[in-house]
Every structure is written in C-alpha cells, then in structure tokens.
Amino acid sequence: MEGSIKVETENLLEKLKFNDSGLIVAVAQDYITNDVLMVAYMNKESIEITLKEKRVCYFSRSRNCLWRKGDTSGHVQYLKGFAYDCDADAILLKVEQLGNACHTGTYSCFSNNVFEEDIIDKSIIKKIYSTIEDRRDNPKEGSYTNYLLDKGLDKILKKVGEETSEVIIGAKNKDKEELIYEMCDLTYHCLVLMVSEGLTVEDLKKELSKRYK
Incomplete structure (x- = not known):
C-alpha cells in the first residue's frame, strides 16, 4: 500500500509545474464552508509530507525551510482533499482548520472585504x-x-x-x-x-x- 502511494505521489509531482525556485502556489480552503483560508507555497518535499501524513506542510520562502502549519501556533490543517488546476501550476488543498489560519488571529487571511454581494452566509x-x-x-x-x-x-x-x-x-x-x-x-x-x-x-x-x- 505504501509503495503504491509513493508511485502515485511521484506521478503527481511529474505532472505539477513548479517555478524556477521549485515552488508551486497552494490555496487552502475550508472543506466544510469552502471559505478560502490562505495562500502559501509548497515544494516537492512538502507535498510528499502532506500526502503521507494528511497534515498540511508548506515551504516558507522567508525562512527557506519546510513549514508544518500549526507547529508553533497549534493551528494545524488536516488534509481532506487535494486537487490541482488545469495548468497544473496551482494546488487546492481542502482542509480541516484547527483554530485560525491567519497569523493576525483571523480565521481566514482574506478578511479585508472590498465588495461582496448580499448572499446567505453558508458558514x-x-x-x-x-x-x-x-x-x-x-x-x-x-x-x-x-x-x-x-x-x-x-x-x-x-x-x-x-x-x-x-x-x-x-x-x-x-x-x-x-x-x-x-x-x-x-x-x-x-x-x-x-x-x-x-x-x-x-x-x-x-x-x-x-x-x-
């Protein structure tokens, strides 16, 4: 079983298009409410860790190292779904978010609304x-x-x-x-x-x- 997962991950990594720094954009979305939580970057190793552990691991550009979401804050993201776009240059992570996703203390990093239609709040x-x-x-x-x-x-x-x-x-x-x-x-x-x-x-x-x- 572990071997088949490894092969599937290797096939996935071959399909994805990483930038010159070996990174790819990753968008985290609440798997229940569909709220967009944050945007970060992943490299091949962080993707492998995320798929294996079912806990989201990013790559920090500022610290130049792997970054398991929640290691210091406790605001862990558990992986519930993984998809990539039609150009294979962006990833969508469906996650269960513990606590807040944003370092400012808000649930989502996208809390600065400029415009929003008057719709029923699904969440x-x-x-x-x-x-x-x-x-x-x-x-x-x-x-x-x-x-x-x-x-x-x-x-x-x-x-x-x-x-x-x-x-x-x-x-x-x-x-x-x-x-x-x-x-x-x-x-x-x-x-x-x-x-x-x-x-x-x-x-x-x-x-x-x-x-x-």
Missing part, C-alpha cells in the same frame, strides 16, 4: 457553533448561552424539547414565518447541546455524508 452554522464554544471557554456575564451551559445537560435537553414542540406547532399552524423562527431556535439549542457534549459540526457532516449516496 453561519459553524460561526454560531464557534461563538458557543467561545462562550464556554470565555464566559460572558449575562450570556444566555453561558446560562444554559452552566445549568448543564438536563436544562439544555429541556430547552431542546420545548423548541421541538414549538416547531411542531409552527408547522401545524401553516405559518411559514413562525416555523422559520422556531426552527432557528431549535437549531441554536441543538448547537449548544453539541458543544456541551463534545460534538462538532464536522461530526454531523461526516454522518450525513455517509447517508447521502
């Missing part, structure tokens, strides 16, 4: 989940989320049950606005339950992916 569920996690780790006085987490599992389950009933009532009433409102309430309380019990959005995505065939 809103993950953002709400992250906010709940932050409340757990950094309690805020007067926070309803902290109130639920402090009260514990029984209180959270009670709220999930109540909101489920409200969703049923909204559906029976044939009231679209009410149903949307109550489903959002239920979603929030389910996310609180997930954080409380150590489940992640990725856990749900994996299970749903198994079912969707």
Whole structure:
C-alpha cells in the first residue's frame, strides 16, 4: 500500500509545474464552508509530507525551510482533499482548520472585504457553533448561552424539547414565518447541546455524508 502511494505521489509531482525556485502556489480552503483560508507555497518535499501524513506542510520562502502549519501556533490543517488546476501550476488543498489560519488571529487571511454581494452566509452554522464554544471557554456575564451551559445537560435537553414542540406547532399552524423562527431556535439549542457534549459540526457532516449516496 505504501509503495503504491509513493508511485502515485511521484506521478503527481511529474505532472505539477513548479517555478524556477521549485515552488508551486497552494490555496487552502475550508472543506466544510469552502471559505478560502490562505495562500502559501509548497515544494516537492512538502507535498510528499502532506500526502503521507494528511497534515498540511508548506515551504516558507522567508525562512527557506519546510513549514508544518500549526507547529508553533497549534493551528494545524488536516488534509481532506487535494486537487490541482488545469495548468497544473496551482494546488487546492481542502482542509480541516484547527483554530485560525491567519497569523493576525483571523480565521481566514482574506478578511479585508472590498465588495461582496448580499448572499446567505453558508458558514453561519459553524460561526454560531464557534461563538458557543467561545462562550464556554470565555464566559460572558449575562450570556444566555453561558446560562444554559452552566445549568448543564438536563436544562439544555429541556430547552431542546420545548423548541421541538414549538416547531411542531409552527408547522401545524401553516405559518411559514413562525416555523422559520422556531426552527432557528431549535437549531441554536441543538448547537449548544453539541458543544456541551463534545460534538462538532464536522461530526454531523461526516454522518450525513455517509447517508447521502
């Protein structure tokens, strides 16, 4: 098995077009939200390491050495997908990002928006989940989320049950606005339950992916 992987990697490296410095552009993208996280460079060795370990390793031009993302910060990127473009001179890495991708402390290096259409944020569920996690780790006085987490599992389950009933009532009433409102309430309380019990959005995505065939 290891031998076949090595052969496949060698074939890949022959197809890719590296610049005069032996580097190729690599774009990292959140494998769940599709948010573009960062742009860096890789060489042949860093690609081999990344594919073998399933943990992203870049090549630092400023330090002139291999750079395993997260070695010092803990903000590791786990490889979930690897593709290259039609010209074979750029790589797309689908990653699971732990913590923030940017050295400035933001999740994505592309946080300086110049223009963006008014579209639904596909990552809103993950953002709400992250906010709940932050409340757990950094309690805020007067926070309803902290109130639920402090009260514990029984209180959270009670709220999930109540909101489920409200969703049923909204559906029976044939009231679209009410149903949307109550489903959002239920979603929030389910996310609180997930954080409380150590489940992640990725856990749900994996299970749903198994079912969707």
